[in-house]
Amino acid sequence: MTGGRVAKILRSSGWRLLLRPDVVYNRWLNNRELARRATRLRSMPSKIEIEVTNRCNLACLHCIRNRPDFHPQLGDMSLEDFEAILHQFPRILTLTLTGFGEMLMHPRFVDIVRAARRLLPHANILGYTNGLLIGQRFAAEEIVRSGIGQIHFSMDAATAETYKKVRRSDEFQRLIENIRSVLMERRRLRMRRPFVGVNFTIMNDNFCEAPEYVRLAAALGVDYIARPALIMTAWGYHDGAARITRRELIEVLRETRRVAEKLGAPMPIEGYMRDPEGYFAHYEENRRDAFRGCIFLWNHIQIDPFGNLKLCCAHPAASIHRWGNLLETPFRELWNSAPLQAARQALHDGRLPAAPCAQTCVNPDPILAD
Known part of the structure; x- marks a missing residue:
């Protein structure tokens, strides 16, 4: 290994994995x-993925929170429960602190992150955040x-x-300034983290701004620009009847790709961004078969x-379907429980593992008007 590669590993904290062969083996x-x-x-x-809070300060058009029939129990996970759950996962590689809520709504969010870093160095x-509470609840430096x-x-x-x-908020400029403030604080403190990215979900009222989203994000100097996302679930799409035609969307995706390539923007050019015509030619088939490639019953779990x-x-909610509760039953018992084993077998056989999957993965999403 060259000196340059060693230096890169040390700067990225990847060297910590060298001290945890059990983590590497578990991933393998x-x-x-x-x-x-x-x-x-x-x-x-x-x-x-631990949803540390399911409360939110916005009411976005595309969020399930705006369904009239969706009334989940709202609350924040206590720091004690958070640590109790993390102790059950000493070998994970990735921890996401977001679900259907705004993570910065948690009054002890910074303490939550510090606890996670201490337990999982x-x-x-x-x-993921809407970013509007930076400078209000938490300073960018924090x-x-x-x-x-x-x-x-x-x-x-x-x-x-x-x-x-689309987000029912007039604080767009606050969002832009808060992204800048995080980047500026990172530079001021001479820190390499956090890595800063941006996201864009395509809807009726915003799809034509996808190319400008890339231009704006590139001008901000973020580290990662997510490709414009197509909503892949019928749970939360509430943007009215779809008005985007296939041809319109393909043209916008083409232009978005051209902008990203011209600017050298840090956006992945893959899937429907690389070949939108090919993707949408088999759109319904691709969506209906999506569940066959599901990985969530093997290596990616969500906790409310x-x-x-x-x-x-x-x-969306444990009230509709859940596999158990980690504060009541150790995860190791749930992980190989009869219901989860049966669900894995169903996926292996090409069947739906649970009834709600018909509303998440099987139905083509309602983004196109044709």
Whole structure:
């Protein structure tokens, strides 16, 4: 290994994994068991998502929170429960602190991150945020110093007018300034983390701004620009009847790609961004077969603020489906329980593992008008 590679590993904190061969082995074993679709697992998941709060300060058009029939129990996970759950996952590689809520609504968010960093010094800790509470509940410096490895800001617009339509907030400029402030604090403190990214979900009222989203994000100097996302679940899409035609969307995706390539923007050009025509030619077929490639019952789990083990990241509430509760039953018992083994076998056989999957993965999402 060259000196340059050694220096890169040391700067990225990747060297910590050299001290944890058990973590590396668990990931290797997990990948093997996923590849052969084993039903009883020796490995533990390498990625977990803990929804530290399901409260939010916005009411975005595309969020399930705006469904009139969706009334989940709201609350924040206590620091004690958070640590009790993390102690059950000493070998994870990735911890996400976001679910259907705004993570910065948690009054002890910085303490949550610090606890996670203390218990999992080798892990990548990340979260998604609307960014509007930076400077109000938490200073940018607090966020940067907390130990979080990645923070991704949800933009969904390139102008204040469109932001107000889709996110129902007139604080677009606050979002832009808060992204800048995190980047500035990171530079001022001479820190390499957190890695800063932005996201954009395509809807009726914003799809034409996808190219400008890339231009704006590139001008801000973020580390990562997520490709414009197509909503892949019918749970939360509430943007009215779809008005985007296939041809319109393909043209916008082409232009977005051209902008990204021209600017050298840090946006992955893959999947429907690389070949939108090919993707949408088999759109319905691709969506209906999506569940066959599901990985969530093997290496990626979701836990709500009350300790419930949820179905997957697209599944809205434990009240509709859950596998158990980690504050009541040790995860190791739940992980190879009869219901979870049966669900893995169902996926292996090409069947739905649970009834709610018909509303998350099987139905084509309602983004296109044709």
